[in-house]
Amino acid sequence: MHRFLALCLMGALSAPWAAPARAQANTSAQTHPSTSAMTSLRLHQAAAANDVSAIRQLLKEGAAIDSRDAQGRTALLVATHGNYVDAARALIEAGANVNAKDDMQDSPYLYAGARGLLEILKMALAHGADLRSTNRYGGTALIPACERGHVETVRTLIAAGVDVNHVNRLGWTGLLEAIILSDGGPRYQQIVQLLIEAKADVNLADKDGVTPLAHARQRGYKTIEKMLTAAGAR
Template structure:
């Protein structure tokens, strides 16, 4: 009887051990499965992210046809201009008249578009078929904001002249653009005594070719403040003082004597 009791207890003990072993194995298997699932999910996530990055990096750039930038400027489409210059586009393309996008923007006094082009590196010195450059035109035609941007952010070539052989200062003075005259003189790069094909300086043109009015008296005063040479003579042999005397511009004559 005692032996039977021992045998029964042994069977029960072995059965309990077997169940415990099965539970441990099951938990271990479940943990391994969860770990594999987590690793797989992370791998899949990484793969997805990598695919997106690759897709984005391989996205082709927009390609614009020749003439697109000129067309965008002519339409005064600032956003389109910005989009085009972000690509490998030729900022200095020229139309049939030799005009660049920047020169066209300067013609139209499109200050914001001109600024975008200047900051992007557009050439302010390229000349069209009548020898206007964006820089020369801005100075001659009173585009003061654009001229200021060119002086600040670019490099005007002072050896490039208009079709009359003049620099930026001469027509600015002759056309009465006092603020442009001030900008150019303050910058100091322009030759104040440059003579064009007729021998005119900025000082001579401000006197000889205009009406002697207050604005021109102020321009003469500004030029003299920066030591414009009063003794220079044009191709006819006359000085600015000679013209003031001939034309009866008494205020200017007093300035020049």
């Protein structure tokens, strides 16, 4: 008798009309994210809106502070992209990882350095920024800062101890990028001077053997040429 009932039960579960019920249950589970996932999504939204109150409340509710979005970005990196200083401060002070990289190999620290977002950069430096971390081009935060002419960012990164002679995958240092990718104007002259004062190797050539001085001469950057020559460039 018991065996008969068991067989009947097994048959009912395997019957055609049971499949839709199971499928519906599985679909329901897949289309309804967990509470923690929804809370983390809202944290990213709050960061994108620079909503400090919402950030703090969501963290209290258990939002994972370093959870990632579809691009691999943390909420802190989202806030950094918008240069939302208040949101970034709330997240950093709550323990967000300033070195967490997204799918593009950007971290809050690297992105702030590259874009000259000085306030966020200084907070990142004060909360464990990895000075040796590199971007997708193999460059430190200093190299793109030199390229983009962010004088105070360069000054800040040099003072923090970033290697001024680091070479990226293109074969360029910060000094080379401040010449090759610049207009040779006042901002770049200041950056070259900062690098010289920080003991950058003025004779460190690119992968083709072209020196900073040769690049400056090719572009007609007379002021930078004089600065390099005075520092011993050949």
